[in-house]
Amino acid sequence: MVNPILLILVPLAAAFFIPILAMVWKNGSRYVALLVGLFNAIVSIALLPVVMTKPIHVTIAGFKAPIGIDLLAGPLGMVFAVIISVTGFLVLIYSFDYISDKSQSRYYTLFLLLLTGSLGMVLTNDIFNLFVFFEILCISSYILVAYNRDEHGLEAAIKYLILGSVGSVLFLLAISIVYLKLGTLNMADIADKIEGLTGSAKLMVVVLLLSGLGVEAAIFPLNSWLPDAHSSAPSSISALLSGFVIEVALIVLMKLIYSVMGALQVLEIVSVIAVVTLLVGEFSAFRQGNIKRILAYSSIGQIGLILFALSLNSRAGISAGVLQVINHAASKSILFLVSGYFILRTGSYEYKDYGGIAKKMPVSSLLFTFAALSLVGVPPFLGFFSKIQIIVAAANSGSTLLVSLIVGILIGTIIEGVYFLKVVQVLYFGNSESVSPVASEVREAPFSAVLPIVLMGLVVVVGFLFLPQFNSVTGSVATEIVRKLSLASLF
Amino acid sequence: MNSLVTVENIVYLASFGLILIGLFIVFSDKNLLKIVIGIDIAETGVNILLVATGYIHGKTAPIFSKLGLKASQMVDPVPQALVLTSIVIGFGVTALALALVVRLYQKTGSLDVSNIRGLKW
């Protein structure tokens, strides 16, 4: 049985190794990154059934928790490790041809460090360790947003950095308060001792955590960085950022609220904020013409939906939320990756210039359509099932507030459907003459791009056949989140 | 605690002051460089607070420098290790921010934040 710590260490070691390799073999970094991605994908999938029965608890440096740091690879950690590793691997395949400039060794290093940061965040059991990996994740995404070094990228990166740093300050403040009062940094130990943190102090810690992680998780009103950042980054990176980075921050936040702090009283307000986030995101997407900005605002909307599902305080709600995360990771990645080649082939960011492109890029357009329909929630795509589960869980919750918020979700879904259909309509039935002059080069994306898009498309299209398996997996995650952590249960 | 002017209170109040000043600069100032400095100030404030959580009244540094110095006479070493990490992380972020500001200035010729602040709905 492989030690889960390798999931974090192998990308990290490869990231240290790539700059050395790049000195002798210029293009070698993509092969190393690809191999690492494959390793992570295989190991995480292989470990998944193992942790469903009993979580793996890894002690680091030989000192047992809470004296030392430990990793807890349970259903939550492993499911997200699979999402991160598989998405990362597929986007690495896409990047093989998409990234061809001379700084590519830096791109791959940053990519691997992004993976390391995300994997560390979901697997760790120590709150300061969480902060360190959170910073690794944040900093690699700040740099990757500015990767193209154009004016928009730099502006987006500095805005993201400023907001993210404020978030880090608040997060660190929360850690200080926890250590001051409870004297420990281990999440399971904190959960055991949480009675020692009285009402107002606990509320302050939860608010600080919400704000600190909320910046990265793109909760309203802390998400003003997202539209610029996700649209200015290279498309492969946008796929990662929207696909799992914001969701990782969100799920870790929820894990802290539910199983570490047990602060269930904030969940009502959180669900309202979630629906506000959803509506703000969807309404703003409606007014955009730049395809990547549409997708970025749509991510905000989807995060609102996922947050709503996660705030329902019921096993059904949380497992529906995790299913929605899986759906969003696959669909949004497809959308961003396809857009990458739309932009490259036509030279334009505005979707009105993509008229009739479906004739020249049939596979890309078809998968774009499937992914968009899945996000909106049209059957038989995976998104339909996740959305229905969320709505049913909210309806069953018995709280009038939650039932009324369903209206907000439905409005958001309608708006989503409208703007995605506008784009799809242009792709298939738009005026071909409006495709910009670079159009003579318009041909289908290369195999390295089509392969990952098709593989992710399979998840979205035929995923419903495996719905029972998905549900049992997401159900285990939900059970883990809802149950309070305890130190004794780990040994 | 009888007196308000003790070592711990002063340190806590100073760290709060720094955090608040730093956050105020970040939210209200228009010059990008000043905002980066504001982030740095706020981070310093949090680091001071974090170190201060380890203080135990009347104890000394956690280094066995003298013969016969017992562990029970030492302050808590863990916050010091945490702050070491946090300072380095803060340095990394500040260095990166400054590089972005330099490049942005080179491209746009201005350090005014009004162009990038605010949501472009």
Add this chain to the structure above:
Amino acid sequence: MRRVISLVLILGFGFYLVTVIGKIAFPSSGEQKGSVGVAIVNNAAEQTGAANAVTSVVVLYRGFDTLGEVTVLFLAALGLSLLMRGERFIAAKIFDESFILKTGSFLLFPFITLFGLYIIVHGHLTPGGGFPGGVIIATGFFIVIMTSDIVRLRENLVSLLEGLAGLTFIGLGIVGLFGTKGSFLANFMGKGVFNTLLSAGIIPFIYAAIGVKVGSELTGAVGSMFLSPYGREENE
């Protein structure tokens, strides 16, 4: 207007902060804290053999955090080189520094480096360790880069040192993982005689690796910022 709103919000937050932390902070001072750190410091001397308890926390008990921190530095240097590298790397100086500055920096350089090495190597005995030591060594390099007109910065050497040092850190940890102790970063070397240079197992080696990494990274980072064509208005 924005200033007024910010001021009000910040003051409100500050008031809230003071009242909340005031209630929990004041009672806990003056008595023995029941915290993890106290448990650590009680056992640190026998368990790790290092005289400096903070070092044993940084390298062993919380070594994973230190690995992350080293990664953050790596990221910062990477980001700086990505952003600040232009088409050509300036090796010539713009200003002509004074003779005193140039000679003085050359004369100081060996002493600064020696001091930095001392701090790194004695990390487990006195305050300091890899991070401050690395910074001091890097400072020695800075003043030479910034004032001299005959020394050039070799990018490749810096990256090589950086990468090798990082891999050494992970390598030492992996030996613990696959070796006898069975967990990453376990202390697999003997503890040696307390309070001497060769004690505390792998701590001196890890700190040495960290010192090299920090020194080379900071040198590279300042080098890319200072020698880049983008910071100069006199150039393009």
